[in-house]
Amino acid sequence: MLNIIKSWLAGRAVKMTAGELAEKFGLELRGNPDTIINGIAPIADARPGQVAFYSTEQNSNAFKILPVSVLENTRASVILLQPEMVSHAPQGATLLVCKSPRGEIVKVLGEIYREPPRRGISSDAVIERGVFFRNRRSVYVGQFATIERGAVIEPDVKIYPNVYIGRNVTIGRGTIVHSGAHIENATIGSECIIHNGASIGKDGFGYTRQDGHNVFIPHVGRVVLGDRVSIGANSCIDRGALTDTMVGDGTKIDNLCQIAHGVVIGKECFLAGGVGIAGGVKIGDRALLGGHVGVANGVQIGNDAEIGANSGVFRNVPDGEKHMGYPAAPGTEFLRHYAWVKKHLND
DSSP: OHHHHHHHHSOOOOOEEHHHHHHHHTOEEESOTTOEEOOBOOTTTOOTTOEEEOOOOOSSTTOOOOOHHHHHTOOOSEEEEOGGGGGGSOTTOEEEEOSOHHHHHHHHHHHHTOOOOOOEEOTTSEEOTTOEESSGGGOEEOTTOEEOTTOEEOTTOEEOTTOEEOTTOEEOTTOEEOTTOEEOSEEEOTTOEEOTTOEEEEOOSOEEEETTEEEEOOOOOOEEEOTTOEEOTTOEEEOOSSSOEEEOTTOEEOTTOEEOTTOEEOTTOEEOTTOEEOTTOEEOTTOEEOTTOEEOTTOEEOTTOEEOTTOEEOSOBOTTOEEETTTTEEHHHHHHHHHHHHHHHHO
């Protein structure tokens, strides 16, 4: 009985055939197009009825290439693999041949485990007069969500229970706002994901000292998120004081991050958990910031730069450089200092 209950609560795979996947994603099919797929698993653990992938791609050091024997001995019914690996596939398996199995398995995963459509506005939601829905029938608004007047909700938006959306906020097409998120003074792009408890558009930590007292600086800027931005659970993005806080298309921000007022983050960046960015920082496109990185006021981090975990960044980082440490320095410089300190401590 417990297993039955777990199966009801767990995410269910959508049953598809190998032929349907091949047609949808333009993959070369070798084998039986009627092979049924009812789940996805790692290739070493896959069972009949599941799809798996095997790849020799080495996009980064984080990707480990498995021994070819894992492919030869897999029990998966359907395998995504590269053309040069077809000869190693077990007999009887249905093959989906492509250049990038790693990339294609992401699409397949999203298709097989896609969330069922949600539409409708709960009678327990609070929606003020003056909220504008582009296509009300395509939107989902859960229980006890609040949307204040002047907000614009584009088609296919999902707003889960207990979300607060303030006045004049715009939520772009297909964006998902999870429970407990708080959004005001913001424009959110299309296909964004705002995770539970995120706070977007609150006043920043902006003060000036007058006559020995800390005096708050009124904030009049907004937060502007591009398309396909992901904001992690309990992360905070402050509105700008005089200028907008901006996050570029495709950028992913992990849980428990703090983005201060007036920060500008470029496109396709990754910010790992616990990152804290002070006011006025500018980060270029495709930058990578490891967990618990701290960036001081006004620092500029270039395109394609990488900052190692737990680093404290107090000076500008040029395009493409890798910095680490506290205070952060170019990787080779940091390692030399570390080696010197370790040597002399051991002497």
